[in-house]
Amino acid sequence: MARRYDSRTTIFSPEGRLYQIEYAMEAISHAGTVLGVLAKDGVVLAAEKKVTGKLLDLSSAKDGGYGGSGEKIYLLNSNVIGGVAGLTADANSLVNYARTAAQRHLLQYNEDIPVELLAQRLCDMKQGYTQFGGLRPFGVSLLYAGYDPHYQFQLYHSDPSGNYSGWKATCIGANNGTAQSLLKQEYKDDILVKDAIGLVLRTMSKTMDSTTLNSEKLEFAVLTLDPETKRPNAKIYRPAEIDALLLSEGLTKQDDDTEMKAT
């Protein structure tokens, strides 16, 4: 009988739950992990890519653009980076909505959109699908790593129900519970970006099921302030830069294939 309350997204079950929303959140907890850490002088984001394969054309990611392979981490505005977990197609639609919302704010107020306001704009839309019937909710959770002059660096999380919250360090997607308890142990309030990068990568390597950590499996981004202009500097790492970073952090594990070749 419980199934009767599954079909419509906007109908409460007798226990007072919205099943479709819970299913959407369940789907996200199987998606690639996205992890964010708020530091004193910046925000660090990392994401696990699930879709990989020899034949996948990644040539566009190597040169040009803002870096990254554009699967999990996106530039939402000059002051906000977004990390997505869930249905990729839904995420693309939300990223486009966020970028337009940010530009509309710039047009109206001639200033970059505050991070919380951008999260609110998306959540207003996401919430709509939990109340007005007929359509399924967005199957996407997002992390927003951003900067605005009033509240400085911020890290937000939003889920399919339209809830959002600010975090010092958080994680969405597969194994988010493990990652969150690891972060809880290791996070320090006055952590700096250079230490946060290490924390993020170490936590990622522990939660990801693959043994090798490399640019094929990982996306990485850092938001800092430019020391001269005092404007936010959103850097999404290119695949080559990720491999270099992993090497310098001592996290490149031995690949099975290279061992085979060596013998």
Next chain:
Amino acid sequence: MSIMDHNGGSVIAMVGKDCVAIASDLRLGDRALSISSNFQRIFPITDRIYVGLPGLGTDVATLRERFRFRVNMYTIKEEREIEPETFAHLVSSTLYEHRFGPYFIEPVMAGMSKTPSGGYKPFIAATDLIGCLNFAKDFVVAGTASSKLYGVAEGLWEPDLEPEDLFETISQTLLNAADRDAFSGWGAIVHIITKDKIITRTLKGRMD
């Protein structure tokens, strides 16, 4: 008197050898009364594109912001900078969207566009207030002094001018045309765009 002449001001763009120039006067008026002698109506779009917006002052500010919106969306989606030809069509479509209640602006664009071989070639264009594009090989003019600018530019411009010679040509053209127009003048600003740098100079003019 047309609303196009309400605030006054003129813009001109010229092609040189591996460079382009765009220049404008600095006057903002209220009919015959001058309000400002430092009104900027030329704006950078990318490192290699400038746009001049002669016409109604309030629409200068509005259009500048609308172009920023659309160029930012283009840049973030395409993950590269917009090319001058593409930007010209962006300007044209933005203006034509308001075909029956137009912005009172006649934009002038100048930039260096990438060639398939990896080099750069000069590009200039202008549109009327509803976005009809005019791609010229020599020079484009717009604003209250446009009729005078045509005359002086026809006389002074020649092909393949080096950046410094182009600067002299566009400056003399603008200053002399503005002197024959009561709604333009009060100094000028000139930008010379080459493939690797931009030279910006502010000129003094007759203050009457």
